[in-house]
Amino acid sequence: NAGVTQTPKFQVLKTGQSMTLQCAQDMNHEYMSWYRQDPGMGLRLIHYSVGAGITDQGEVPNGYNVSRSTTEDFPLRLLSAAPSQTSVYFCASRNTGGETQYFGPGTRLLVL
Amino acid sequence: DAKTTQPTSMDCAEGRAANLPCNHSTISGNEYVYWYRQIHSQGPQYIIHGLKNNETNEMASLIITEDRKSSTLILPHATLRDTAVYYCIKNAGGTSYGKLTFGQGTILTVHP
Numbered sequence: 146n147a148g149v150t151q152t153p154k155f156q157v158l159k160t161g162q163s164m165t166l167q168c169a170q171d172m173n174h175e176y177m178s179w180y181r182q183d184p185g186m187g188l189r190l191i192h193y194s195v196g197a198g199i200t201d202q203g204e205v206p207n208g209y210n211v212s213r214s215t216t217e218d219f220p221l222r223l224l225s226a227a228p229s230q231t232s233v234y235f236c237a238s239r240n241t242g243g244e245t246q247y248f249g250p251g252t253r254l255l256v257l
Numbered sequence: 258d259a260k261t262t263q264p265t266s267m268d269c270a271e272g273r274a275a276n277l278p279c280n281h282s283t284i285s286g287n288e289y290v291y292w293y294r295q296i297h298s299q300g301p302q303y304i305i306h307g308l309k310n311n312e313t314n315e316m317a318s319l320i321i322t323e324d325r326k327s328s329t330l331i332l333p334h335a336t337l338r339d340t341a342v343y344y345c346i347k348n349a350g351g352t353s354y355g356k357l358t359f360g361q362g363t364i365l366t367v368h369p
Contacts, residue, residue: 149300178356187344187359188301203356235300246293246357248300 147171149249151236157255158226166221166252168236174247176239177219178203179211181232182251188235194219226256261345266364269339275332277363279345282326287349290321291357292330294341301344301359304330335367 152167170177175196180188180203190203192211200211208230210222219238223230233253239246262280269275281290289308293301305312305319307328312319318331332339344362 180357180359185361187361188357189359190356193356204358233298237300244306245303246301248302250300251298 149236149238149247151234151249151252153252154250155253155255157257158223159257160227162226164223164226166223166234166236166254168219168221168249169217170219170236170238170247171217172238172240172247173216174238174240174243175216176241176246177213178237178246179209179219179221180235180237181205181230182235183232191221191234223254226254228256230254231256260358260360261347263343263345263360263363265361266366269332269335269365269367271337271367271369272334275335275339275365275367277330277332277343277345277365278327279330280327281345281347284325284347285349288347289350290319290325290328291346291348292317292319293344293346293357293359294339295344295362296338296341304343335365337367337369339365340367341365 149170178193179191182188189205194200194213233251235251236249237246289306291306292304295301305317307319321328342362
């Protein structure tokens, strides 16, 4: 199993540009989440999903959209990038009843 | 819903036990205590979790006080590779487990 994979690893955007951060897992996990981590801070939840077709907002959802059309994929879309969205983005997944949440390696995003 | 409280940083000598405290005085009866760690800028890694009984696995031990208002993570023989940020998180599990709330954690530095 590859676990949780994220692409790209690094990205530089200009203010106002849009992009999609990709997240995929091959463990058939129902639950998937997106977090962002700013320098020196803990992770903050952006959006999460409890299964295909079901998503909900987390602590800091503004400026981001998600969809979950398959169990495997949970892309995060930045609609119009802003410098405040400069951060490291982590995707995570876990199975129903599972005690371990698995995190991807992260995507480092710089918005100029 | 207050987050947990942890010391900002701790030091430990290699080979000695590292005892990381966590205060979660507002914990609800259905909330577990989870511990994760983050090495460098990698994605967080699950360590252990518990409800009210002490727990042990191959990585660590978790001691929860009888009133459940605080806990201690014990790394019995710390190595240099245990240098990381350690997060103590309270969460009710189930469908809410995809929504972890991270504080700033404890920076553990293991010295030779």
